[in-house]
Amino acid sequence: MTGDGSYERDRAYITTRITADGRDGYPVEPGRYRLVIARACPWANRSAIVRRLMGLEGVLPMGIAGPLHDERSWCFHLDPGGRDPVLGIEWLREAYEAREPGYPKGITVPAIVDVPTGRVVTNDFERITLDLGGEWTAHQRDGAPELYPERWRDEIDDVADKVYRDVNNGVYQCGFAGSQAAYDRAYRSLWERLDWLEERLGRRRYLVGDTLTEADVRLFPTLVRFDAVYHGHFKCNRHKLSELPALWAYARDLFQTSGFGDTIDFAQIKAHYYVVHHDINPTGIVPQGPDVRAWLAPHHREELGGRPFGDGTPPGPPPPAERVPPLGPESDTHLDAPGPRRFRSAT
Numbered sequence: 001m002t003g004d005g006s007y008e009r010d011r012a013y014i015t016t017r018i019t020a021d022g023r024d025g026y027p028v029e030p031g032r033y034r035l036v037i038a039r040a041c042p043w044a045n046r047s048a049i050v051r052r053l054m055g056l057e058g059v060l061p062m063g064i065a066g067p068l069h070d071e072r073s074w075c076f077h078l079d080p081g082g083r084d085p086v087l088g089i090e091w092l093r094e095a096y097e098a099r100e101p102g103y104p105k106g107i108t109v110p111a112i113v114d115v116p117t118g119r120v121v122t123n124d125f126e127r128i129t130l131d132l133g134g135e136w137t138a139h140q141r142d143g144a145p146e147l148y149p150e151r152w153r154d155e156i157d158d159v160a161d162k163v164y165r166d167v168n169n170g171v172y173q174c175g176f177a178g179s180q181a182a183y184d185r186a187y188r189s190l191w192e193r194l195d196w197l198e199e200r201l202g203r204r205r206y207l208v209g210d211t212l213t214e215a216d217v218r219l220f221p222t223l224v225r226f227d228a229v230y231h232g233h234f235k236c237n238r239h240k241l242s243e244l245p246a247l248w249a250y251a252r253d254l255f256q257t258s259g260f261g262d263t264i265d266f267a268q269i270k271a272h273y274y275v276v277h278h279d280i281n282p283t284g285i286v287p288q289g290p291d292v293r294a295w296l297a298p299h300h301r302e303e304l305g306g307r308p309f310g311d312g313t314p315p316g317p318p319p320p321a322e323r324v325p326p327l328g329p330e331s332d333t334h335l336d337a338p339g340p341r342r343f344r345s346a347t
Helices: 042-054 093-099 125-134 150-168 170-175 180-201 214-230 245-255 266-276 292-296
Strands: 033-038 062-065 111-114 119-122
Touching: 033 042, 042 125, 042 214, 093 111, 093 119, 125 214, 150 170, 150 180, 150 214, 170 180, 170 214, 180 245, 214 245, 214 266, 245 292
Parallel strands: 033 062
Antiparallel strands: 033 111, 111 119
16 A cells, blocks of 8 residues: 555565476476466466466366465465465465565465476466467467467557556556545546446457457456456446446457456455455355356357357366356355455455
8 A cells, every 4th residue: 555545556466487498497398287267367377268268278287276265375276275276385485485484575366387306486377368369389288379479569568467467467556545535536547447348348249359369368357357356345336247248248258268257256355355355355255146147148249250269169067076156146155264364465
């Protein structure tokens, strides 16, 4: 938190890369690494989507931290015995401290862990998705899409930067603002950018070009959480996403595309924000709505043209162990927290 009450994200990530040539000491190797995500976290959601689109499930296994945590870090409270079955750890902090004892920065997801040593290699969420698309090509499925094509890279970067600043991070700047002035600034920036996106997506199916790109991967996790969490919990309440015709249809189009909606668990998303953010929601009550079945309504975005996967093909279904619950009427979901207190999340 800055002096004027503005929320400033800590972006001090571990920037070591896993590359085809292993220039940072970590070459791409099937089965060597474990991608740790949380279904609740939008930044981790990006990695889960790209891993699915690239068909890397068989070469980059995935661990899933639960939605609830305290000041110690994300933990594996949904796994048998409360431990990741491969890494054998209860708290993600253990993998960070294996890399650097007393690790002083944020314990964030996504994180890729080197299984033989138990050490985190990287938690640089922007670089992780780019490298899954660009450095793991030898192990990608046939028909994997090109999400960061050279000819559109400048435009993808420009759109993604705007979306990050005003939307992905903008909802947090609203929700964690420590003063009215800071909240008002963040709210204006958020809605100016959402209006810009509404206009842009009213005339084109995807954010850049006529296929899915990194820009779409980066916007979707915020949109899919908007009505369930950000509209009320983070006070981003000028409109619901479902009241913005182009953005709502665009978001449903992506949700219904293989690799996107099949990474989403609304119960875990809501449990995380409404329970962990104790200073915003001190009662810890998790709302029942909205009715998530609306995500399956027809979107008609195919009328705008475009080919979701370009010259590629859709991914197959997720592995059975990674399937999320099917959409249905909202039900009571009780997830026990790992400690007696709740703390503001850094995600």
